[in-house]
Amino acid sequence: MSFVVRCMDCGHAAPYFPSSINCPRCNSQWREAEYEYDSLADSFLRQIAGRPFDLWRYRELLPIRNPNPSLSLGEGGSPLIRAVNLGMMLGLPNLFIKDERQGPTASFKDRQAAVTIAALKEAGITEMVAASTGNVAISYSAYAARAGIKLWAFVTSLVPAVKMREIALYGSQVVKVTASYDQAKKLAAEFARQRNLYLDMGARTITSIEAMKTIAFEISEQVTSLLGPPANAAHQWRTPDWYIQAISGGMGPIGVYKGFRELRQMGLVDRIPAIAPIQADGCAPMVTSWKKGLEEAEPVLSPRTHIETLATGDPGRAYTLLRKYVNETHGVFESATDEETYRAMHVLAKMEGLSAEPAAAVAFAGLFKLVRAGTIKPTDVVVVNCTGHTMPAEPYILGDNWSRNVVLPSRAEDKPQEGLLAALTSVAPDRFHRVVIVDDSPESRRLIRRILQSQGNFQIIEAADGKSGLETIQRELPDLIILDLMMPEMDGFAVLDALKAKPETAEIPVIVASAKELTPEEKSRLEGQIQSLMQKGDFLNDEFLDEVRSLIH
Numbered sequence: 001m002s003f004v005v006r007c008m009d010c011g012h013a014a015p016y017f018p019s020s021i022n023c024p025r026c027n028s029q030w031r032e033a034e035y036e037y038d039s040l041a042d043s044f045l046r047q048i049a050g051r052p053f054d055l056w057r058y059r060e061l062l063p064i065r066n067p068n069p070s071l072s073l074g075e076g077g078s079p080l081i082r083a084v085n086l087g088m089m090l091g092l093p094n095l096f097i098k099d100e101r102q103g104p105t106a107s108f109k110d111r112q113a114a115v116t117i118a119a120l121k122e123a124g125i126t127e128m129v130a131a132s133t134g135n136v137a138i139s140y141s142a143y144a145a146r147a148g149i150k151l152w153a154f155v156t157s158l159v160p161a162v163k164m165r166e167i168a169l170y171g172s173q174v175v176k177v178t179a180s181y182d183q184a185k186k187l188a189a190e191f192a193r194q195r196n197l198y199l200d201m202g203a204r205t206i207t208s209i210e211a212m213k214t215i216a217f218e219i220s221e222q223v224t225s226l227l228g229p230p231a232n233a234a235h236q237w238r239t240p241d242w243y244i245q246a247i248s249g250g251m252g253p254i255g256v257y258k259g260f261r262e263l264r265q266m267g268l269v270d271r272i273p274a275i276a277p278i279q280a281d282g283c284a285p286m287v288t289s290w291k292k293g294l295e296e297a298e299p300v301l302s303p304r305t306h307i308e309t310l311a312t313g314d315p316g317r318a319y320t321l322l323r324k325y326v327n328e329t330h331g332v333f334e335s336a337t338d339e340e341t342y343r344a345m346h347v348l349a350k351m352e353g354l355s356a357e358p359a360a361a362v363a364f365a366g367l368f369k370l371v372r373a374g375t376i377k378p379t380d381v382v383v384v385n386c387t388g389h390t391m392p393a394e395p396y397i398l399g400d401n402w403s404r405n406v407v408l409p410s411r412a413e414d415k416p417q418e419g420l421l422a423a424l425t426s427v428a429p430d431r432f433h434r435v436v437i438v439d440d441s442p443e444s445r446r447l448i449r450r451i452l453q454s455q456g457n458f459q460i461i462e463a464a465d466g467k468s469g470l471e472t473i474q475r476e477l478p479d480l481i482i483l484d485l486m487m488p489e490m491d492g493f494a495v496l497d498a499l500k501a502k503p504e505t506a507e508i509p510v511i512v513a514s515a516k517e518l519t520p521e522e523k524s525r526l527e528g529q530i531q532s533l534m535q536k537g538d539f540l541n542d543e544f545l546d547e548v549r550s551l552i553h
């Protein structure tokens, strides 16, 4: 495989060597790997066919001469999961999650570590330095352990202790720095300079950008197999409309952009998705600078967020580069508060079964905002990178009452069964409020059921059409009815008329959940008949549950 490293400033091309970080002509540190795209275009698809779905599938486009399988921990090849429930809540049927939690150390930094450590091993380098807010150091440590490379990990004192211990567990030297992440980076750089050690350069590291671009390759392959080939038969692969990721230094989206650009250069795709990098509000130098139209980022000197993973206050030139990519793809920069993030994290877990760490959840909080603002359209194909695993953040999210405790009497010999039953009744009351859901769409019923289940105890009875819904309501006399309007044969309006005609059902509160925008005539038909009207796609607002609670108590 042949490639060069080309300087972004003067255009000079040089051979790649991990420890030579400056352009030999102009001294710039901003350089990119460049491959022979024209000749690759003919052979790439044939070469990758039949290979396992992992990062090394694309080895012709990686800066490693001889990939060493014995260093691999199974990096890359993460699933692209369709987020059916979240998509329905947001009115976004083509919402996908690139589940990077499934990497060997549970974050997308595993791609970076796998490729970088492979390059260092190939170059005979045995000691390295990296500053980290946790995950980079964890990933590097795991791969360094396998490769016999010593890592000096400079972490800020705000990095959670569990993460620090994991770094140490792999045999790396943890250097805890009580200062900002930007200062820890400076200290690490000085340490590496004095000892003449290899230093991880963040977004300027060739191997890191090259590793991140495999996310774009995988997404294109996966979106194509899920949604079918693109309309234009000149191209083999499809791309989504949006790529959304939580960022700190911005290395991920810079690499992902490059990946899509290379696919376009080889003619495999016709366009690059809109890039949407999301930052934490308390440390959002790129977002504020972009919104002000600045070409260079104004640094944030003291980040104010609990989400330490994303605390790059001074992005430097990575911003200028990313700004160019965001503007060119008609993307946006957005930010989210810690509170919005914790809520998004909880929604993601209870709606899709994905427990992400707060840093990863920032992307979802950003997604919710962009959908509400109308920036992302209902027809768009959206991929959100779920960058990392759960961290112990439950105290922020769940409050105090998330567990029910069962205490068995110590002298259970007497009447063991009775003691157990008595203990269990304290777990839940005997009778739950009963809710009938009348909706012809099984997905809608499942979504509403899920929302109710995740927030309390209800006995939920479903009916799939108006007629059986009416019968169910008349039989069960529930505490609440959630009613769809558009159903074949007997529609929601007819069900309402029948309910109001009988005294035993006339007073049961009704929430109408409708998939479509109602006409003024339809709205006036509902007036006085129902307690509340919810638009599907609006369910993310806590209003729905507040409404349910207020009607039932």
Ligand SMILES: *Cc1c(COP(=O)(O)O)cnc(C)c1O
Binding pocket: 107, 108, 109, 135, 136, 246, 247, 248, 249, 250, 251, 252, 253, 309, 310, 357, 359, 360, 387, 388, 389
């Ligand atoms: C590193 C990291 C990020 C930010 O990535 P960049 O692309 O380098 O800004 C986001 N989420 C998690 C979980 C991370 O570990």
Ligand SMILES: [Zn+2]
Binding pocket: 007, 008, 009, 010, 011, 012, 023, 024, 025, 026, 027, 028
């Ligand atoms: Zn140069």
